[in-house]
Amino acid sequence: ENVLTQSPTFQSGAPKETVTITCRASQSVGSSLHWYQQRPGQSPKLLIKYTSQSFSGVPSRFSGSGSGTDFTLTISGLEAEDAATYYCHQTSTLPQTFGQGTTVEIK
Amino acid sequence: QVQLHQWGAGVLKPSETLSLTCGVSDGSFSGYPWFWIRQPPGKGLEWIGRFTHTGSTDYNPSLKNRVTISIDTSKNHFSLEMTSVTAADTAMYYCATLRGAAADDGLDVWGQGTMVIVS
Numbered sequence: 319e320n321v322l323t324q325s326p327t328f329q330s331g332a333p334k335e336t337v338t339i340t341c342r343a344s345q346s347v348g349s350s351l352h353w354y355q356q357r358p359g360q361s362p363k364l365l366i367k368y369t370s371q372s373f374s375g376v377p378s379r380f381s382g383s384g385s386g387t388d389f390t391l392t393i394s395g396l397e398a399e400d401a402a403t404y405y406c407h408q409t410s411t412l413p414q415t416f417g418q419g420t421t422v423e424i425k
Numbered sequence: 426q427v428q429l430h431q432w433g434a435g436v437l438k439p440s441e442t443l444s445l446t447c448g449v450s451d452g453s454f455s456g457y458p459w460f461w462i463r464q465p466p467g468k469g470l471e472w473i474g475r476f477t478h479t480g481s482t483d484y485n486p487s488l489k490n491r492v493t494i495s496i497d498t499s500k501n502h503f504s505l506e507m508t509s510v511t512a513a514d515t516a517m518y519y520c521a522t523l524r525g526a527a528a529d530d531g532l533d534v535w536g537q538g539t540m541v542i543v544s
Contacts, residue, residue, distance in 0.1 A: 352531035367531035409529035416470040
């Protein structure tokens with residue numbers, strides 16, 4: 319299966335700071351890489367689809383980039399509500415797989 | 426916007442069968458795939474499998490022999506069955522779907538989750 323490795327596992331940032339999370343795939347996924355936010359006690363929510371397309375209603379401070387095996391989620395200007403765990407998800411090959419998650423803490 | 430509401434037994438004994446159901450608010454089964462994903466306590470997400478828009482199923486090989494995903498269009502719901510559960514199957518189980526045009530789109534609709542404990 320295609321293993322997705324996220325880094326870092328944990329990141330702390332002050333309000334208004336920029337945070338970057340990376341996701342590396344063991345095999346190329348093309349652009350079929352999506353990002354989710356999961357707040358404590360909630361279901362995951364789609365943020366970015368196909369590497370860089372913002373899902374409807376997602377604040378513009380969230381952006382994605384990359385291709386092939388290396389991808390990035392950037393939060394430009396952290397807000398308190400961004401405290402959550404973020405997951406990447408590849409849909410290029412079966413079984414679909416998720417990264418192990420990156421927890422973002424707001425200082 | 427379609428909503429998913431899930432239900433099922435939350436506590437099982439080892440070797441029993443897990444059975445969860447996910448109701449689809451607008452009954453819009455045609456043309457969409459239906460997924461189950463799980464999350465052990467304090468851990469990440471694991472893809473269990475899907476019922477595709479063409480009527481076929483795909484399962485995670487790590488679970489394949491124990492899992493069945495089915496849909497019942499007359500009742501507006503889809504289901505997950507997992508046989509011979511063990512403590513390792515203790516997790517929050519989510520149903521999900523996508524409203525995008527392509528089968529490899531991101532999952533934009535999720536159920537509220539059902540915690541299943543095997544003990």
